[in-house]
Amino acid sequence: MPERCWSEMHDTKIKTSTEIERHTLTVLVDNEAGVLARVVGLFSGRGYNIESLTVAEVDPMARTSRITIVTSGTPQVIEQIEAQLRRLVPTHKVTNWTDTKNGAQAGIEREMALIKVAGTGEKRVEALRMADAFRARPVDTTQSSFVFEITGSPSKIDSFVDLMRPLGLVDVSRTGVAAISRGPDVM
Amino acid sequence: MDKDDTLTRDAAQAAAETMTGAQMVIRALKDQGVTHIFGYPGGAVLPIYDALFKVEGITHVLVRHEQGAAHAAEGYARSTGKPGVVLVTSGPGATNAVTGLTDALMDSIPLVVLTGQVPTHLIGTDAFQECDTVGITRPCTKHNWLVKDVNDLSRVLHEAFEIATTGRPGPVVVDIPKDVQFQTGPYHGPQAIHHRTYRPKTDPDLSAIVKAVEMMAAAKKPIIYSGGGIINSGPEASKLLRELVDLTGFPITSTLMGLGAFPASRPEWMGLVGMHGTWEANHAMHDCDLMICLGARFDDRVTGKVSAFSPKSKKIHLDIDASQINKIVRVDLGIVADATKALREMIRFWKTQKHKVQAEALKQWWTQIEEWRGKKSLSYRNSDTIIKPQYAIDRLYELTKHRKDVYVTTEVGQHQMWAAQRFHFQEPNHWMTSGGLGTMGYGLPAAVGVQMAHPDALVIDIAGEASVQMTMQEMSTAMQYDLPIKIFILNNEYMGMVRQWQEILHGKRYSHSYSEALPDFVKMAEAFGCVGLRATKPSELDGKIQEMLAVRKPVLFDCRVDPAENCYPMIPSGGAHNEMLLSPDDGGEISDAGKMLV
Numbered sequence: 001m002p003e004r005c006w007s008e009m010h011d012t013k014i015k016t017s018t019e020i021e022r023h024t025l026t027v028l029v030d031n032e033a034g035v036l037a038r039v040v041g042l043f044s045g046r047g048y049n050i051e052s053l054t055v056a057e058v059d060p061m062a063r064t065s066r067i068t069i070v071t072s073g074t075p076q077v078i079e080q081i082e083a084q085l086r087r088l089v090p091t092h093k094v095t096n097w098t099d100t101k102n103g104a105q106a107g108i109e110r111e112m113a114l115i116k117v118a119g120t121g122e123k124r125v126e127a128l129r130m131a132d133a134f135r136a137r138p139v140d141t142t143q144s145s146f147v148f149e150i151t152g153s154p155s156k157i158d159s160f161v162d163l164m165r166p167l168g169l170v171d172v173s174r175t176g177v178a179a180i181s182r183g184p185d186v187m
Numbered sequence: 188m189d190k191d192d193t194l195t196r197d198a199a200q201a202a203a204e205t206m207t208g209a210q211m212v213i214r215a216l217k218d219q220g221v222t223h224i225f226g227y228p229g230g231a232v233l234p235i236y237d238a239l240f241k242v243e244g245i246t247h248v249l250v251r252h253e254q255g256a257a258h259a260a261e262g263y264a265r266s267t268g269k270p271g272v273v274l275v276t277s278g279p280g281a282t283n284a285v286t287g288l289t290d291a292l293m294d295s296i297p298l299v300v301l302t303g304q305v306p307t308h309l310i311g312t313d314a315f316q317e318c319d320t321v322g323i324t325r326p327c328t329k330h331n332w333l334v335k336d337v338n339d340l341s342r343v344l345h346e347a348f349e350i351a352t353t354g355r356p357g358p359v360v361v362d363i364p365k366d367v368q369f370q371t372g373p374y375h376g377p378q379a380i381h382h383r384t385y386r387p388k389t390d391p392d393l394s395a396i397v398k399a400v401e402m403m404a405a406a407k408k409p410i411i412y413s414g415g416g417i418i419n420s421g422p423e424a425s426k427l428l429r430e431l432v433d434l435t436g437f438p439i440t441s442t443l444m445g446l447g448a449f450p451a452s453r454p455e456w457m458g459l460v461g462m463h464g465t466w467e468a469n470h471a472m473h474d475c476d477l478m479i480c481l482g483a484r485f486d487d488r489v490t491g492k493v494s495a496f497s498p499k500s501k502k503i504h505l506d507i508d509a510s511q512i513n514k515i516v517r518v519d520l521g522i523v524a525d526a527t528k529a530l531r532e533m534i535r536f537w538k539t540q541k542h543k544v545q546a547e548a549l550k551q552w553w554t555q556i557e558e559w560r561g562k563k564s565l566s567y568r569n570s571d572t573i574i575k576p577q578y579a580i581d582r583l584y585e586l587t588k589h590r591k592d593v594y595v596t597t598e599v600g601q602h603q604m605w606a607a608q609r610f611h612f613q614e615p616n617h618w619m620t621s622g623g624l625g626t627m628g629y630g631l632p633a634a635v636g637v638q639m640a641h642p643d644a645l646v647i648d649i650a651g652e653a654s655v656q657m658t659m660q661e662m663s664t665a666m667q668y669d670l671p672i673k674i675f676i677l678n679n680e681y682m683g684m685v686r687q688w689q690e691i692l693h694g695k696r697y698s699h700s701y702s703e704a705l706p707d708f709v710k711m712a713e714a715f716g717c718v719g720l721r722a723t724k725p726s727e728l729d730g731k732i733q734e735m736l737a738v739r740k741p742v743l744f745d746c747r748v749d750p751a752e753n754c755y756p757m758i759p760s761g762g763a764h765n766e767m768l769l770s771p772d773d774g775g776e777i778s779d780a781g782k783m784l785v
Contacts, residue, residue, distance in 0.1 A: 030384055033333065034321060045326050076513065083510035089330040089350060089385050 022051065022072045023098040024109055024179050025082065026187055030090040031057050031065040038088050039067055048073060048081050052111075052154075052176030064092060068179050070154070095187040097179050107181045111174060113157045118145040119168030127167040134160045145170075203373035208337045208363065209234035211374050212301060213242055215344035218377050221245060221272050223263060223639055225256040229276025230316060231303030234368035236274075248639055248668060251660035253280050255632035257287020257358075258658070261296045262633030265619045266594055267640045268421060270297040270351050277303045278316030281362070282323065286626060289327040291358040293623025294444060295419055297351040298358035300328075306366035307335050320362045329357030335364065337372035345380040354387025355508040356419055389507065391524035396532045398520055399479075399503050400542055403533075406477035407548035408500075408555075409437045412460060412489075415444030415622070416482015416506060418615045420526035424448070425615045427530035428481065434537055435544050438556055440468035442483045443607055444622045451611035457556065458565070461489040462758050463604040466564035466767060467556055469756075473764035474555075478502045482526045485515040486623070487784070495763035505529050564756045564769055565608050574725050576602065576677045576748040580609040580649070583675060586732050592644035593617065596633040598654030599625045601683035601754045606649040628657030631674060635661055638670040645673070645736070652678040652705060652745075662715040665741040673735055673742045679750040680705060687753045692760075692777055712743035721745040760784040 029035045036055055043050050051070040058066045071081060078096070085094045097107040115136070117127045120143070127146060131138065136150035150160055154177060161172055181187055206214065212235050216224065225248045228236045239247060250256040253275045260271025271291075275284050281302040291298045305314040321333045330350050332343045343361055351359045403409060411432065417424045425448045432439055432455050439449050440460040449456055458465035460472060472478065478500045483489065485504075490496045493515060502518040504511070505526060512521035522529055536542075567577045580602075587593050588611070595610055596619040597603040603620055612618050619637060621629035630648040638646040648655075655676055665672050677683075685700040712719030718738050722731040728746070735742045756767045761781020 034325065037322070038325060041325055076517075080510065080514060083512075083514075087508065087510050092384050 017075050020072050020074060021078060021098070022070065023078050023096055024105065024107075024177055025069045025071060025085070026095045026097065026179055027067040027069065027085050028092040028094075028187065029065050029067060029088070030092065031063045032090055035065065035090050036067070038090070039069075039085070042084055042088065043069075043071070043081075046080075046084065048077065052174070054176040054178050068177055070177050093187060095181075105179075107179045109153055109177050109179045110151055111154050111157055111177050112149065112151045113161070113172060113174040114139070115148045115150060115161060115164055115169065115173075116145060116171040117148070117164050117168045118170045120144055123167045127164060130160070130163050130167070136160060203375055205371055206374050207234070207238070207369060207371050208340050209238040209368040211337075211341050211372070212344065212363070212368070213238045213245070214374055215341055215377075216245060216272065219345070219348045220269075223248060224272040224274050225250055225259045225263070225636065226274030227253050227256060227276065227280060229278075229280050229303065231277035231305060231365050232274060232280070232301075232368075233303075234365065235301070235303070235363075246639070247274075248635070248664065250632065250635075250664050252658065253283035254286050254628065255635070255658050255661045255664065257284045257291070257298065257300065258626070258629050258632035259636035259639070259661070259664075260298050260300075261287060261291050261294075261629075262596055262619050262636030263640050264291075264296050264298060264636075265418075265633075266616050266637040268616060270299050270348060270356075271636065273298060273300040275300070275302055276316065277305055277320065278318045280316075281320040281360075282318060285323060285327060286624075288324055288358045288360065290621050290624040290626045290629065292327050292329065294621065295356050295415060296358065297356035299347050299351050300358060300360045302360060302362045303368070304333065304362045304364040307364045308366070310364065320360065324360045327358070328360050329355075331360040331362065333362045333364075334367055337367050337370040340367065340372065341375045342380060345375075345377040346382055346385075348377070349380065349382065350385060354385075354389070387507070388509070388523055389525035389528055391522050391529040391532050393532065395520060395522045396529065396536055397540075399522065400533055400536045400540065402477055402501060402503060402520065403435060403437075403479065403537070404542040404544065407545050408471075408474060408476040408552045409435070409479065409549075410471050410475040410477070411437050411439040411479045411481060412441070412472065412483055413439060413445045413448055413481040414442040414483025416526050417445055417448040418482075420482065420507075422615060424482075424527040424530060427527060427534060430534055431530060431537075434534065436549060437479070437544075438471055438553070440464065440472065442486065442489055442622070443620060445483060446607060446618045447612035447615045450613040452613060457560070459607050461486075462491065463608065463754055463756065464758075465560075465608070466562045466756055466769070467559035469758065469764040469767055470559045471556055472497050475500045480504045480506075480518070481530070482506060484511045487515075490515060491758045491766075492761055492763045497764070562769070564767070567752075567755075569725075570749070571725060574722065574728060574746060574748045576605055576679065576752050577609060578725060579675075579677060579728060579746050579748055580605050582728050583647070583649070583732060584610045586729065586736065587645060587647070590645055592641065594619065594634075594637045594641060594644055594646045596620065596630040596637060596646070596648045598630040598648070598650045599627045600651045600654060600685075601679075601687065601752075602649055602651045602654075602677040604684075604754045605677070610649070627651075627654035629654075631655055631658050631672075632661045632664075634672040634674070635664050635668075635670055638665070638672050639668065642670075646670075647673045647675055650674055650676045651683060652676050652680065652708070653682045653702060656706075659711070662712070662717055662741060662743070666716045671739045671741055673744065675735070675744045676708060676746060677748050678705070678708070678745050679748050679752065681750055683752075684754070690753065692782055708743050708745035712741075715741070717741040717743055719743050719745065721747065723747045
């Protein structure tokens with residue numbers, strides 16, 4: 001990866017927008033003790049938001065972990081978050097998957113959720129029918145409950161959770177977003 | 188891998204000596220060229236202290252409190268450009284050093300702090316003198332490590348020095364459990380270290396440099412606003428800064444941290460910028476059409492009200508830390524680089540592209556600046572009967588300016604601002620003050636560190652009576668190591684800056700800012716074995732200062748000054764650069780939003 005110059009990395013046009021944008025960032029870090037605390041501490045210490053956070057080691061040989069963070073802030077705050085993440089010593093690379101101009105995603109974002117619905121009768125049938133339409137798979141079934149596994153964009157999971165609410169939704173567990181680039185290129 | 192590489196690696200392996208963790212610490216310090224460390228022993232660092240016993244080539248300075256060790260190391264680092272090294276024990280040893288770590292982080296001072304830790308098998312059990320040192324110091328260091336394996340120790344120690352001293356400098360902590368200090372393992376020297384991720388960017392992007400010099404050549408009302416980054420980059424950066432001003436004739440101001448990078452005696456110098464900066468510097472910042480910020484970070488003490496900050500200018504920002512660019516103020520051109528390298532390229536392009544300044548416009552700009560300068564914003568009403576603090580600083584400066592080796596440290600408050608305004612520096616690394624964190628108690632231990640590094644120099648801590656009591660015990664360190672520091676206390680019996688703000692912002696309700704039980708500083712000096720002096724009248728001041736300078740011992744100078752004097756000029760909080768107060772008569776209404784600010 002060649003070094004890019006500062007002006008390529010930063011839009012030097014004056015951005016004064018105070019509109020809050022949601023961005024998905026990926027941070028590739030050395031998997032050393034305390035590295036997650038550094039990232040999370042940076043967010044809490046500087047007052048940035050974390051909407052979701054996903055972390056796991058991705059290359060045991062290279063000892064690298066990949067942290068995907070969904071955050072929100074003004075364009076200036078997002079730019080600061082990226083710069084502050086790059087400044088952490090164990091950081092290899094920071095990628096912002098959200099295009100600042102139109103909010104579109106430059107990469108693929110997926111989240112997995114486990115959703116428990118309890119009940120009997122008509123609602124139960126309806127829940128199973130909806131799950132099928134969303135390609136949510138029952139992974140645990142009893143006479144009075146289902147646990148569905150669903151994968152998709154966060155908004156798809158939001159919609160499914162909303163639909164399950166009147167049908168006996170009792171518990172939700174979400175993984176947070178994982179993101180990767182399209183095509184043959186890597187982050 | 189080619190043959191040479193194999194040979195080097197084999198040689199390194201063969202050369203890897205086996206030693207204990209404690210011995211590795213001492214060896215790594217020697218290999219890093221460390222000659223002084225500031226510390227305080229305790230249970231969890233005893234093996235390292237044992238390895239240090241009668242070691243030649245490293246002087247250990249025993250402080251009286253670990254905060255003092257950190258500040259002394261900061262003073263040492265700022266005055267030499269070398270990293271300051273601290274050695275303290277676990278638990279309270281580490282927590283006491285936290286103020287110094289935070290101070291060093293805010294002011295970008297390279298410190299390597301080694302802390303003892305309880306043995307690995309006791310970590311997490313609330314053992315005696317255990318604390319989560321890496322957890323506590325994570326937000327106040329550039330990086331930190333807990334070394335649980337002796338095989339990692341030498342690598343981590345060398346990485347610690349590299350990270351502390353390169354890129355934007357800062358403090359690092361290496362936490363070493365006691366069992367690791369006793370274990371044996373291979374020692375690798377500094378040359379074997381190659382960090383996996385840390386690559387500070389120091390070379391400027393040349394297209395940005397070209398753009399910068401074009402903007403400078405087109406400027407009609409330029410100003411250079413330089414900061415601590417010039418000092419941290421090394422003496423070469425200060426030389427290049429002078430050369431840039433020689434080439435362009437641009438006016439220059441500086442932050443508190445940047446004083447000394449440009450000689451205060453030169454006509455282009457406009458004095459300090461910001462809350463207590465000069466009329467000419469702040470008005471020029473406000474009215475300029477091009478601001479060239481070199482190694483400064485648009486701190487709130489500099490900008491005042493950000494929305495009214497230099498509204499008509501284009502801005503160039505040179506900083507080694509990319510995260511500083513566009514943090515507070517949006518700039519038109521950011522240059523991420525080491526100041527020395529960037530300034531060298533700026534000068535080269537200015538010369539090779541044969542740029543000329545806008546001579547006519549610049550002349551008019553200077554006429555305007557001279558008009559502002561004519562306001563004499565640092566003037567004050569002197570007195571025959573009571574020592575004005577400004578007069579005391581002026582006399583101290585006049586009576587010492589013939590010497591080239593004068594180093595000044597300060598505490599925090601009014602005296603610090605008066606010193607910054609009135610004690611004129613010609614060279615970098617001669618001014619040590621707590622800028623970002625504003626740590627009362629910084630100056631005395633910092634003076635200890637400076638004097639350790641420069642045994643024959645004149646080291647003065649310009650102090651307030653409140654600040655100096657926070658780390659007073661380091662007088663004892665000064666005595667032990669025969670350090671003739673001069674602690675010049677502007678004693679107004681108040682926490683002066685607090686009192687000033689209470690006067691202006693809180694209806695003169697001086698809530699708990701008056702020290703009703705001050706010690707007799709002369710007797711206190713004597714109790715420590717130092718020399719105590721007191722001046723109460725303007726007429727005796729010069730004589731007493733001469734007496735202080737003549738003594739080759741630590742001196743505590745109790746200079747009784749006007750308790751009601753305020754520090755002007757002042758931009759009231761929430762104000763813009765062109766809304767300065769010059770004297771109490773200016774009144775100054777402070778907005779509710781302004782009152783909220785610190």
